[in-house]
Ligand SMILES: Nc1ncnc2c1ncn2[C@@H]1O[C@H](COP(=O)(O)OP(=O)(O)OP(=O)(O)O)[C@@H](O)[C@H]1O
């Protein structure tokens with residue numbers, strides 16, 4: 001029987017494929033898949049289910065996937081606890097509080113914050129002892145302070161390009177984000193050998209990628 005892996009499609013999928021290859025999974029079917037959503041690799045040893053990030057945990061909770069590959073941003077935003085096997089240390093980015101340069105971060109007035117991540121935003125402002133109004137936005141979050149929808153945003157930044165091109169400034173840094181390997185507890189009992197084997201291989205792959213990164217930095221010195 002295949003090990004069913006719910007893999008976040010898009011950015012995460014692209015970043016994770018080199019690690020999966022390192023771990024001995026032939027990812028050619030994944031790379032050539034076009035619009036196919038269920039992909040078998042290594043003669044059916046692994047079955048990848050291509051899903052949106054927030055749905056990965058839904059599949060795990062329902063028991064229809066054994067393993068999930070998903071960003072820690074999503075795990076943090078969803079309240080249900082997942083059993084985490086490994087930080088894959090890729091897909092790295094960070095939550096920030098950002099706005100136009102004239103935003104008064106210390107203003108005592110109740111702020112309006114735009115974000116794709118209402119729970120993380122609520123927790124962040126609660127930790128500051130501030131009650132804010134949160135407006136949930138589905139994308140292009142950077143628009144909110146520019147067009148007067150919100151005073152500021154809590155969003156993800158990676159290269160900083162989107163903030164820079166829209167003249168937005170970072171006012172605070174929140175949690176760092178990376179891609180994680182999570183598991184359905186029932187599957188862990190049923191397929192423990194296969195799951196721990198894959199986790200070990202991926203852990204080695206992460207270490208190898210890391211040492212390559214460190215070597216290339218050294219070479220640049
Ligand atoms: N620069 C980044 N911006 C947003 N997410 C990033 C970034 N870098 C890595 N990630 C990770 O990628 C995930 C989002 O992937 P992606 O942007 O492909 O999906 P999405 O948010 O559904 O976007 P879209 O629907 O616009 O394709 C996040 O959950 C996060 O863990």
Ligand SMILES: O=P(O)(O)OC[C@H]1O[C@H](OP(=O)(O)OP(=O)(O)O)[C@H](O)[C@@H]1O
Pocket residue numbers: 138139140141142155156157158159160161162163
């Ligand atoms: O710091 P950067 O490298 O510029 O990356 C950050 C941007 O990428 C993400 O948006 P995404 O591309 O997922 O599009 P979206 O606005 O539709 O969510 C995120 O919400 C930022 O807008």
